[in-house]
Amino acid sequence: MPDVVGLVFDPSKGFNASPVIVTDSLCWNELQTTDFLDDKPQYNPETGEKQGIIPTILALDRKVGDKEQRIVITGDADCVSNGEMSKSRNGYSSNNFTVITGTFKWLSYDEYPLDTERINPEDNAVSIGRDARKMVRYGCYALLPLIFAACGITILVRRKRR
CATH class of the missing domain: 1.20.5 (Single alpha-helices involved in coiled-coils or other helix-helix interfaces)
Known part of the structure; x- marks a missing residue:
């Protein structure tokens, strides 16, 4: 996910957040550098930049009445595109297909993939x-x-x- 945006979660809205994909500890939200082509971003905690593990895909759930609401938020919508399914970068292959199918399985309460099997018709000859x-x-x-x-x-x- 090269163009991903880090996500911030506010638990006061009643949702429980589970990070699905996170960055490593070398990431921070750059607040100073405006020209990334000519300037090199540097971590500067004096300006409010915080370095750490940042989630890039979050799974949210909460109870609404007697039902459960589930939401998945990604910081990069390209991770579910056809072009990213089998892409590899610097020798690392992506696992986007596994993430997508696992997400759909979670959203459908572990009833994914759907069972579309039907009984055989009697008139099959x-x-x-x-x-x-x-x-x-x-x-x-x-x-x-x-x-x-x-x-x-x-x-x-x-x-x-x-």
Whole structure:
């Protein structure tokens, strides 16, 4: 997550926060440097910069009545894009697919992936009689090509008239 924004959490709103992904201890919120192309950012605690572990993805949950509300907040929406699924940087491969599927599993109360299995229908075979086979064969070998040829000729004749 190269363009990620660090997240700050306020527990007074009634949510319980669980960090999903955090930075290492070498991170801080830069408050002074405005030109990152020419100037190199440096940690300066006198200006209010705090160095430490900063969450970049938070999972929030709280009780609302008899139900539970769940929210996932990310500091970088690109981490769930198709381009970031299998990207590797400096020899480190990303685990974005695992994070995404785990997040969806948590949001759906561990019912992810969805079970879409259905019972087999009773009518799962097609059987046609001997006479119907002849009609299907003649339709595919003769009637269908004649229809395509007639459509093609009609299109050619109409184009020639213009």
